Amino acid sequence: MRRRHLLILGGTGESRRLATRLADDASWDVTTSLAGRVSRPGELPGRVRVGGFGGAEGLARWLREHRVDGVVDATHPFALTMTEHAASACATTGVRLLRLERPAWEPTERDDWRHVDTVADAAGLADSLGSCLLVTTGRQEASAFAGVRARCLLRSIELPAGPLPAGREILLERGPFTLESERALIAAKGVDVVVTKNSGGGATAAKLVAAREAGLCVVVVRRPPRPKGLTVAADEDEALTWLQTESARRQRSNTSKVTP
Numbered sequence: 001m002r003r004r005h006l007l008i009l010g011g012t013g014e015s016r017r018l019a020t021r022l023a024d025d026a027s028w029d030v031t032t033s034l035a036g037r038v039s040r041p042g043e044l045p046g047r048v049r050v051g052g053f054g055g056a057e058g059l060a061r062w063l064r065e066h067r068v069d070g071v072v073d074a075t076h077p078f079a080l081t082m083t084e085h086a087a088s089a090c091a092t093t094g095v096r097l098l099r100l101e102r103p104a105w106e107p108t109e110r111d112d113w114r115h116v117d118t119v120a121d122a123a124g125l126a127d128s129l130g131s132c133l134l135v136t137t138g139r140q141e142a143s144a145f146a147g148v149r150a151r152c153l154l155r156s157i158e159l160p161a162g163p164l165p166a167g168r169e170i171l172l173e174r175g176p177f178t179l180e181s182e183r184a185l186i187a188a189k190g191v192d193v194v195v196t197k198n199s200g201g202g203a204t205a206a207k208l209v210a211a212r213e214a215g216l217c218v219v220v221v222r223r224p225p226r227p228k229g230l231t232v233a234a235d236e237d238e239a240l241t242w243l244q245t246e247s248a249r250r251q252r253s254n255t256s257k258v259t260p
């Protein structure tokens with residue numbers, strides 16, 4: 001019997017860990033898709049394709065041409081366009097879809113978080129709150145901070161493009177970050193406000209603990225609302241359970257087709 005073709009929409013730690021755990025799986029043949037934003041994305045098991053599909057229609061075409069049986073959308077919680085395209089293309093083609101999305105971070109009683117809806121709003125608010133901002137919202141939207149007066153430590157994996165704040169320092173680093181290193185960075189640079197998207201997950205959560213310990217304010221960009229009606233898994237274990245259920249469902253429907 002043909003191994004079923006699984007497309008993982010990637011660009012996150014979850015997508016990498018899921019592809020790794022499926023590397024020797026007898027039932028799924030995995031392709032991971034990356035947008036191509038990072039020039040050195042690191043090793044991934046299985047087949048990898050890079051670049052956009054050309055909208056929801058392009059993705060639907062790709063799913064048909066490559067005989068895809070299931071899609072796990074494991075893109076970042078802020079990659080809303082891709083998530084919308086996946087929902088639309090899977091609805092059009094009848095391909096089963098799972099959204100793999102880590103839970104959002106929640107503040108504790110000891111946190112001073114200010115919520116905003118966009119990175120541009122975060123830049124304006126943070127500038128009014130402090131004089132040295134640790135900005136971790138990513139390089140794609142770094143230009144939202146171009147007009148701020150505060151000193152900005154812009155932390156991203158690759159160099160941000162476009163207009164940038166005059167008082168900037170660029171920290172080219174890839175997580176995970178330890179609590180010790182976050183404490184040291186805040187103390188050494190005199191950070192008084194941390195700016196972040198509500199990405200969730202453990203790899204970049206230490207800054208929140210370090211900010212809490214130091215009594216700093218954190219400006220948090222809320223997640224965009226995801227399309228309604230998606231089946232959602234919170235981690236790779238839940239995604240693997242879904243894939244097993246899908247395999248069993250498919251087997252049952254094949255068996256009932258051949259039984260007279």
Ligand code: NAP
Binds near residue numbers: 010033076081083085
């Ligand atoms: P986005 O705004 O939702 O997507 C914009 C376009 O990029 C999509 O319409 C699609 O192009 C293409 N695309 C996005 N993800 C893709 C994938 N996995 N494979 C192929 N094409 C993809 O996405 P984004 O926020 O720019 O994020 C791009 C990538 O970076 C994603 O893989 C995401 O997981 C990762 N990432 C994003 C963030 C973030 O804060 N946004 C943070 C960390 C990692 P077409 O319409 O041509 O198909």
